[in-house]
Amino acid sequence: MAPAATIEITEKTGAELEAISDEIDEINAAKYDSKSKFDDEKDKAAFRNYEDANDRVKNFYREQHYKQTVTYNLAARNRFYSSTRPRPEMTIWEAMEKLNTLIDESDPDTSLSQIQHLLQSAEAIRRDGKPRWMQLTGLIHDLGKLMVFFPELGTQGQWDVVGDTFAVGCAFSETCVYPQTFAEGNPDAKNPDYNTEYGIYSPNCGLDNVMLSWGHDEYLYHVVKDQSTLPDEALAMIRYHSFYPWHRGGAYRHLMCDKDWEMLKAVNAFNPYDLYSKSDGVPDAVKLKPYYMELIAEFFPNPVVKW
Numbered sequence: 001m002a003p004a005a006t007i008e009i010t011e012k013t014g015a016e017l018e019a020i021s022d023e024i025d026e027i028n029a030a031k032y033d034s035k036s037k038f039d040d041e042k043d044k045a046a047f048r049n050y051e052d053a054n055d056r057v058k059n060f061y062r063e064q065h066y067k068q069t070v071t072y073n074l075a076a077r078n079r080f081y082s083s084t085r086p087r088p089e090m091t092i093w094e095a096m097e098k099l100n101t102l103i104d105e106s107d108p109d110t111s112l113s114q115i116q117h118l119l120q121s122a123e124a125i126r127r128d129g130k131p132r133w134m135q136l137t138g139l140i141h142d143l144g145k146l147m148v149f150f151p152e153l154g155t156q157g158q159w160d161v162v163g164d165t166f167a168v169g170c171a172f173s174e175t176c177v178y179p180q181t182f183a184e185g186n187p188d189a190k191n192p193d194y195n196t197e198y199g200i201y202s203p204n205c206g207l208d209n210v211m212l213s214w215g216h217d218e219y220l221y222h223v224v225k226d227q228s229t230l231p232d233e234a235l236a237m238i239r240y241h242s243f244y245p246w247h248r249g250g251a252y253r254h255l256m257c258d259k260d261w262e263m264l265k266a267v268n269a270f271n272p273y274d275l276y277s278k279s280d281g282v283p284d285a286v287k288l289k290p291y292y293m294e295l296i297a298e299f300f301p302n303p304v305v306k307w
């Protein structure tokens, strides 16, 4: 009788493992440069037209720009970090379903529900053959909007949850949408400690040390950083995806450190999938669920997430 086949398991040395992980990084980085179906410039012009946006969008940004002050941001972070804050518990898929009832007042480009937007982003990333961690990032990137339903976080409305983000504690950037509204109503615009180029920051202090307006990006970043094995690029995609004045407007370069330039590449690679997939067909959540459940399990060791 022939002997049963044996599988040989060879131990890899630290250096070998490092070489493999470098190789994977290289492959992943090369993927950022590959062609995407969103390369056509003329299709892109239809998005983020804030000039012609409706009053709901304009009123949203007026309120957000008036109220996102340094004082508010410090208070919001204190509430979030407080060790006594009760943390709702929910799986990623339950979170997606819960979020489905939210209509984002800041968004001029989508009338679809949030679960559809998340699946569209993930599916577009998957279709372009991007890495699995990036597909998952597409799937979860807006789940921070759940904070709108969590009174424990002291969320005030949509203005401290959705919309583009910007730095507080230094001069407001002209590259923000409706930039005139800051001078009109945000007290920090008149505060000499905050209204200079650097404000409370120092040259090249790194974006990790800059306080961005409080909302779904920053909130989800902390949840995911602590409870998943997603790589730094994924965390940057989540944390900075709404930071349009930075990743698209070219602002805040004087606050960036070396690592931020690397992260900028990742965020720019992610952005088209967030924005332009909004015009794709409506995904079939029931059909797609098994694929994504497996993907979630790959990067979230504990299926129940503490929000």
Ligand SMILES: O[C@H]1[C@H](O)[C@@H](O)[C@H](O)[C@@H](O)[C@H]1O
Pocket (backbone or CB within 6 Å): 104, 106, 107, 108, 142, 162, 163, 164, 165, 241, 242, 243, 244
């Ligand atoms: O209106 C949208 C929406 O709220 C997105 O979730 C956010 O990431 C964008 O930056 C914003 O423009």
Ligand SMILES: [Fe+2]
Pocket (backbone or CB within 6 Å): 141, 142, 216, 241, 242
């Ligand atoms: Fe978002």
Ligand SMILES: [Fe+2]
Pocket (backbone or CB within 6 Å): 117, 141, 142, 274
């Ligand atoms: Fe999004």
